Amino acid sequence: MSVSAAPRVVLLDIEGTTAPVSFVHTVLFPYARTHLPRLIAERKNDPVVKDALAETERLAPGVPPLEQLERWMDEDAKVAPLKALQGMAWAEGYKRGELVARLYPDVVPALEAWSRAGIELAVYSSGSEPAQKLIYGHTEQGDVTPLFSRFFDLRVGGKKEAESYRAILWETGWQDEDVLFLSDVTAELEAAAEAGLRVCQIVRPEDGTVAGEKFPTAATLPEAAALFGLPGAERA
Numbered sequence: 012m013s014v015s016a017a018p019r020v021v022l023l024d025i026e027g028t029t030a031p032v033s034f035v036h037t038v039l040f041p042y043a044r045t046h047l048p049r050l051i052a053e054r055k056n057d058p059v060v061k062d063a064l065a066e067t068e069r070l071a072p073g074v075p076p077l078e079q080l081e082r083w084m085d086e087d088a089k090v091a092p093l094k095a096l097q098g099m100a101w102a103e104g105y106k107r108g109e110l111v112a113r114l115y116p117d118v119v120p121a122l123e124a125w126s127r128a129g130i131e132l133a134v135y136s137s138g139s140e141p142a143q144k145l146i147y148g149h150t151e152q153g154d155v156t157p158l159f160s161r162f163f164d165l166r167v168g169g170k171k172e173a174e175s176y177r178a179i180l181w182e183t184g185w186q187d188e189d190v191l192f193l194s195d196v197t198a199e200l201e202a203a204a205e206a207g208l209r210v211c212q213i214v215r216p217e218d219g220t221v222a223g224e225k226f227p228t229a230a231t232l233p234e235a236a237a238l239f240g241l242p243g244a245e246r247a
């Protein structure tokens with residue numbers, strides 16, 4: 012019987028894996044929705060805003076960009092220009108002290124244990140790279156961004172596409188079997204597994220995540236640690 016070595020890299024989704032879905036949907040998304048119209052009007056010459064609006068018009072020709080952005084927010088569409096603009100709105104909110112990021116309580120201790128053991132930690136989220144750095148830079152536990160070596164967003168492609176995970180492997184030089192991907196979304200795990208990554212579904216009772224049948228599941232990061240021989244393990 013062959014026993015797999017523990018992963019050398021853990022790649023983590025954010026929403027539903029490290030941060031509660033409720034925080035993203037009842038705090039972050041409404042904050043961006045409230046502030047986007049003003050932000051776009053006030054900062055229309057900012058290159059990030061200009062690029063995002065041009066990309067919105069390219070993806071939805073003939074629709075006023077703000078209307079299209081509203082539609083995408085209604086659909087929770089994972090679209091790069093929306094994600095770039097949401098990230099800018101959240102940057103203002105964190106800076107003003109109006110936003111503080113909530114992570115599940117098991118997350119920081121587990122990430123610290125893994126990092127201390129020399130395991131490389133990386134983020135792959137639909138949220139833009141700046142937004143990822145903001146959420147981890149402004150948690151209730153302080154700035155935890157130094158725990159992460161890499162931040163991947165929609166630049167490498169959508170999270171439900173195997174090609175995106177291949178792009179991450181290519182860019183980093185990581186071996187597929189060395190990487191454990193943690194996410195709450197089955198379609199993302201399927202795509203990662205297709206690219207050869209090891210995967211585990213994080214099924215958070217708080218969020219009512221529905222467990223799939225194809226992949227190992229864990230309710231917390233310490234439970235995932237127990238399944239994959241990582242430090243900081245806790246049996247289910």
Ligand SMILES: CSCCC(=O)C(=O)COP(=O)(O)O
Nearest residue numbers: 025026136137138142143146
């Ligand atoms: C950077 S926190 C907000 C994440 C976000 O915008 C989102 O759509 C959730 O994406 P994830 O890939 O983390 O599920």
Ligand SMILES: [Mg+2]
Nearest residue numbers: 024026027195
């Ligand atoms: Mg998720």
